[in-house]
Amino acid sequence: MEKYICEPSHTFLNLPEEKRLRIIREAVCEFGEYGYQRASVNRIVQRLGIAKGSLYQYFTNKEALFIAAFDHFSELVKKTVRSDRDPKGDFFYQVSGVLHSGYLFLKKYPDFFLLYSRVLAEEDTPHREMLIKRFHLFSVEYFRPFLDSGKASGLIRTDVNNALIFFMVEALLDRFFRECRGGSVSGMFGNDNPDDSLTQIIDQLVGVLRVGLGTTRI
Amino acid sequence: MEKYICEPSHTFLNLPEEKRLRIIREAVCEFGEYGYQRASVNRIVQRLGIAKGSLYQYFTNKEALFIAAFDHFSELVKKTVRSDRDPKGDFFYQVSGVLHSGYLFLKKYPDFFLLYSRVLAEEDTPHREMLIKRFHLFSVEYFRPFLDSGKASGLIRTDVNNALIFFMVEALLDRFFRECRGGSVSGMFGNDNPDDSLTQIIDQLVGVLRVGLGTTRI
Amino acid sequence: MEKYICEPSHTFLNLPEEKRLRIIREAVCEFGEYGYQRASVNRIVQRLGIAKGSLYQYFTNKEALFIAAFDHFSELVKKTVRSDRDPKGDFFYQVSGVLHSGYLFLKKYPDFFLLYSRVLAEEDTPHREMLIKRFHLFSVEYFRPFLDSGKASGLIRTDVNNALIFFMVEALLDRFFRECRGGSVSGMFGNDNPDDSLTQIIDQLVGVLRVGLGTTRI
Amino acid sequence: MEKYICEPSHTFLNLPEEKRLRIIREAVCEFGEYGYQRASVNRIVQRLGIAKGSLYQYFTNKEALFIAAFDHFSELVKKTVRSDRDPKGDFFYQVSGVLHSGYLFLKKYPDFFLLYSRVLAEEDTPHREMLIKRFHLFSVEYFRPFLDSGKASGLIRTDVNNALIFFMVEALLDRFFRECRGGSVSGMFGNDNPDDSLTQIIDQLVGVLRVGLGTTRI
DNA sequence: TATGAATGAGAGTTCATTCAT
C-alpha cells in the first residue's frame, strides 16, 4: 500500500480506538453527504464535539482526513467481500455474488457507499485516480482467477478481451449500485415488488452476461 | 420542452450571437471543471472580461446560468445524434452508431461532456433529476422503435425486460463515454493503438450485447 | 413653496398626465413599502414597464423622484383636509374632525400614508426635516385660528403654552394614525368592535383633551 | 425573558467584558445610525478593527447581532428606570418621573435611544413587533399598579378606559423623547432656556394629563 | 426622446487554516 504525503499523526494513532473510530465515521459521513470540496471541517468538529485545533493535530489538513476516511472504508469493503466469498462458483456466479453482497453492504453502510460514489463522481476529489485505481485493481485481483479458469474450462468465450470483460462487468456493477442508492432496486425496473425481487433482477442481468460472454446457449 | 422558472432575460437573448455563445461556452467550461456548487460566478465573469452585474442581468442567478448552459449542451447533443442517425440498421447497429457519434461529439466538445458527467455525478446539482431524466427519456425515445421492431422480428430475446435492456445499454454508454474522456479509447483496454481501433472495440462491445440479448448465435 | 435642487425635468412635465400620475403612484408605492433607502429604482421601472434610462431623464436621481412623489402626496393631504373642513366647530371639534378625516384618508390611500410614516420614521430620508416641518406648519396653520379663538372665548386654558398644546395634539395624531395603519382602530384598545366604534374612541380621546386643556368641567 | 433562535455564541460570551461591550456599542451605533437594513456588517467590523469572520463567530448573522444589541440596550433601560423608581408618588408623579429619567438616559446613551426609535419606525426591522411589545409590556407593568390604586383612591377618572390612558401616556412619552433627541427640550417649545426649564415643561405636560384624566379640578 | 446594456462597489455569509494559550 502506498504511503501518502500526509498520514494521520501519532497523536491520532494513540487515541483510544473508540474515539478514533468516531472521528473516522463522522468524516465518512460528512464527505459522503457533501463530497470532498463542499464538506465542512467546521461541521465535522461540531458533530464530534471536539475542538477544531484538535482535528488539525490529528490530520495536517482536510485532505489527510479525507484520505484516512476513505482508506478505512476501502479496507472495510475488501474485508467484507473477502469474508462473503464463496470460492466454489464460476465467474458469473461470482459476479452475481458481488452484486448481492455489494447490495447488502450498501444497505448496511450507506454512508460508506455514498462516499465511494462521491469519489467516483467528483473529479476534483484529491487523489481520486489513485483511489479509484485501487478499487479497480481489487476487482481485477478478485475476479481474475475465476475469469482465467472460466476461459480455460471453455465456459467463457476466449475471443473476448479480458479488459473488455472487466469493462462490462464494472459498468454494470457501477450502474447497479448507483441505482440502488437512490430507491429500491426493484423500482428501477418499473415494478413495485419488494426487495426480495432483487434476486430475480440480478439473475436476469447476470443471465444476459452469461449468454453474451459465455459459450453456454439458451 | 418544459419552461424553467428562470429563463435567460431578454437582455441576454438580444445579445449578438457570438457573445451569447461565448458566455454559454465559458459557463459550460466552469461548471464542467468545478461542478455546480464549486463553480464560481466570479471566475466566469473574469474569464469573460465582463462585469459581474452584467451576467446577473442575463441570468437571475447562478442556477439559471447553469440550466441555460446545460440546456444548450443538451440540445446540441440531441441534434447531433439525430443528424447522425441512420435509420436503416437494427437495434444493435443503432447502439454502435450512438457509441460512435457520441465519441465524436465528446472529442469535439469535451467541456460539454464534462458538464454532463458532473450532473450525473453530483447529487447537489440543482434540478439534477429533471436533467438526467430528460436524457434518459431521449435515449428511450431514440432506441425504443428499434428495440420494439427487433423483438417483433425475432432479432431480440423477448424474455428480457425492456427496462433491463435499457439499463444495460445505458450502463455501457455511460462507462464508455466516461472512459473515453480521460485518454484515448484504445488506451482503456491496455493497448496503445490509435483511435482507429475504436471501431473494433465498439464492435466487440456491441457484439457481446448482440449475443447476450439477441437470438443470433455465434 | 420652496424650489428643490432637482425638479422633475421638462420631459417629465410634458408627459401625458395619465403617465405622469402612474409614475408618481408607483413611486409612492415603492417608497412607502420599502422606505427611501431600501426602495429600488429597478423595481419601480419594472412595475412601470418603462426603461430605467427614461426614469433618469424625468428625474435626475432617486432623490428627485422621491421628493416628487412625496410632494404629490402632501398636496393631496392638504387638499383633502381643506375640503373636509367644517369651520363651524370649536378647537376640539376640529381635532376630532382631523382624526376622522385622517382615518378616512389613510383607508383610501394607504400607500400615501405609508410613505408619510416612513418619512417620519427614517432619519436617513433625504430632506426629511424639511418635509416634516412642512406638515407641522400646515397643522399649525390649520389649527391656529381655532386655538386662538378658543383661548379668546374662554373655552381653552390660557395658562397652557400654545406650543405645548400643539405638541400634545400632534403626539396623539401621530400615535393614532400609526396605530390605525397596523390593524383596526378599535383593536388597539382591546375590544373587537367594528370600525364604527371609531367615533367613540375619538370622542373619548378628544374628551380627555377637552377636560385637560379646556375650562369646561365634567 | 424569551430565548431567541440565535443567541450569541459561547465564543462571544467568553470574550473579555470590555471587548464584548465595545462590540455591542458599535453595533448599537451602526444600527442606530442606519437602521437594521441599511446597517453594514462591513462597517461594524471596520470600526471595531476585527475580522469579518470573527464577528460571524460571535453571532450567527446580522439579525442575531442586532437582537443582541437591542437586548443589551433594552435591559439597560429597564434597569435604569427601575433603579430611579420612587414608589411613593401617585400615577402622574410616576409619569413625570419616567419623563425625567428617560431624558437623562437618552442624554447619556443617545445611540441606544436612536436604535430604539429606528425599531419603532422601520417596519422591516426583524422581530420588530416582539421588541416593541416587550417595551409596551414593561410600561404597562410599571405603571399599572399606580393606575389601579389611582382609580381606587378616586384620584383618576374611572370612566376612561385603561387602554386609552396607556395610549395617551405612551404617545406623549414617545413624542417627548423623539423631540428630545434632536435638540434641547426647551428648544422644542420655541424658547431658548437651558435644560433646567425641563422640569417646568414636564410639569406642564403632566399637569394637563392630571386635569384631563384626573378628578382634581383646577 | 427613449432605450436598456454595462458597470463595479458593496452587501451578508462561509470556511480552511493558524497559533497563542
Add this chain to the structure above:
DNA sequence: GATGAATGAACTCTCATTCAT
C-alpha cells in the same frame, strides 16, 4: 495534547447610475 478565537479571501447577489445607440 487540547483548545477555540482570529483570520481574510472568496462566495453569490444587488443596485443606482451612465451612456452609446
